[in-house]
Amino acid sequence: MQSSPIYIQAPAKINLNLHVTARREDGYHTLQSFVVFADLADEIEISPASEFSFEIDGLFAGVLEERAMLQNNLVVRAARGIAELVQKPLHCSIRLTKNIPVGAGLGGGSADAAATIKGLLQFWNVTIDQKQLSPFLESLGADVPVCYEGKSCFVEGIGEIIHLLPDAIPQTHVLLIYPGVFCSTPQVFQNFEEPFLNKTNFPTVFQDQDALFAYLKTTQNSLSKSAQNLVPEIKDVLLCLEEQQGCRLARMSGSGSTCFGLFESSEMCQQAGEEVKKTHSHWWVRPVVIGG
Numbered sequence: 001m002q003s004s005p006i007y008i009q010a011p012a013k014i015n016l017n018l019h020v021t022a023r024r025e026d027g028y029h030t031l032q033s034f035v036v037f038a039d040l041a042d043e044i045e046i047s048p049a050s051e052f053s054f055e056i057d058g059l060f061a062g063v064l065e066e067r068a069m070l071q072n073n074l075v076v077r078a079a080r081g082i083a084e085l086v087q088k089p090l091h092c093s094i095r096l097t098k099n100i101p102v103g104a105g106l107g108g109g110s111a112d113a114a115a116t117i118k119g120l121l122q123f124w125n126v127t128i129d130q131k132q133l134s135p136f137l138e139s140l141g142a143d144v145p146v147c148y149e150g151k152s153c154f155v156e157g158i159g160e161i162i163h164l165l166p167d168a169i170p171q172t173h174v175l176l177i178y179p180g181v182f183c184s185t186p187q188v189f190q191n192f193e194e195p196f197l198n199k200t201n202f203p204t205v206f207q208d209q210d211a212l213f214a215y216l217k218t219t220q221n222s223l224s225k226s227a228q229n230l231v232p233e234i235k236d237v238l239l240c241l242e243e244q245q246g247c248r249l250a251r252m253s254g255s256g257s258t259c260f261g262l263f264e265s266s267e268m269c270q271q272a273g274e275e276v277k278k279t280h281s282h283w284w285v286r287p288v289v290i291g292g
Contacts, residue, residue, distance in 0.1 A: 005048075006044075007043065007045055007119075008115045008118055009043055009115065010041055010043070010044060011040065012037065012042075012100045012107065012176075012288070013035055013038075013111060015033045015035055015105070015253050016219075017032075017033060017034050017219035018223060018254065019199075019200070019219065020194065029158070030157055031155070031222075032154070032156050033154070034219075035146055035153050036169065036291060038174065039288055039289045042096060042098055042099050042112050042115070043096070044094065045097075046120060047092060047094075048091065048092060049092050052079070052091070052092060053094070054075060055094075055095050056095075056096045057096075059098065059099055060102050061098045063182075073096075073109075074112060074113040074144075077113070078113035078116045079094060081136060082121070082136070085132060086124065088124045088126065092123060094116065096112055101178040102182065103182035104182075104183070104256070104257055104258040105183065105256045105257060105258045106254065107146075109141070110140070110144045111143075111147040111150075113140050113144050117137070146162055149162055152166055152167075152168045165204055168203075168204060169292075170206065170212065170291055171292025172263075172290050172291050173262075173265060173266045173268070173287065174260050174263070174287070174290055175272050175286070175287050176253075176259075176284075176285070176286045176287075177237045177240070177260070177261075177280075177283055178257065179236070179237050180233075183255060184230070185254075188226045188256065194225060194226070200219075203215055213262065216251075216262070217249060223254075228256075231257045234256050237283070238259050240280065241259060241261035241272075241276075244272035244275060245268060246263045246264050246268030246272065248263065248264060249261070250262075266289075269287045270287055
């Protein structure tokens with residue numbers, strides 16, 4: 001066991017597209033999605049302690065505390081579950097610094113769980129067989145396995161089939177906008193009424209931004225309409241992004257409510273962020289980088 005704290009980042013997930021392909025007999029929907037990770041991250045600190053404790057700070061800490069989710073947080077479930085799996089005492093304190101919006105389609109909770117598991121394995125200096133780890137990750141949520149990988153990938157099934165593509169895309173500048181409204185993933189899927197899309201082949205590498213933008217324009221986010229019915233502000237965010245100079249594509253991430261715009265350059269992305277803040281000061285606006 002480590003005698004000093006472990007620090008690990010939990011990067012935000014962005015679904016550049018998301019196609020719902022079918023509904024299984026158990027009610028879960030299958031999908032295909034191109035997933036990337038941004039240079040925006042929550043932070044996990046694991047420190048030695050005589051007993052387990054968990055606390056949250058950061059910009060979005062209050063949202064979780066208001067929802068009385070502290071002891072049911074996915075970090076706590078992940079910590080207790082991995083401790084049981086590898087038969088280690090949970091003698092540590094965990095601090096989560098919450099920088100990623102909650103209920104925003106950026107996989108923040110899943111990323112936090114994945115980072116906690118990685119951090120605790122490092123903290124205990126133990127390894128675990130993938131055959132043991134994979135079912136545990138899947139039990140925590142559909143996005144946890146991909147967040148554990150933390151690399152650009154093509155995802156299928158309910159999130160458990162992952163094709164790693166770490167060098168798939170060039171560095172691209174992205175403007176994230178969260179309108180401050182929680183969007184429930186279960187409700188989005190419950191209200192989903194769009195036609196299922198056929199499975200498609202996926203390019204394994206994009207030579208430049210133009211190739212990436214061209215491919216993405218042939219795809220969509222199947223959940224967008226359902227999410228907008230629940231959170232009308234999503235449409236406002238998309239329209240705002242589309243109006244910004246240099247925005248090549250505007251789309252919702254995951255099940256919402258965060259939307260993103262892809263820009264040709266860092267300067268255009270930064271300028272768009274400043275313009276959006278002037279007219280929508282209550283929105284959370286963050287330029288990030290993906291790929292590269």
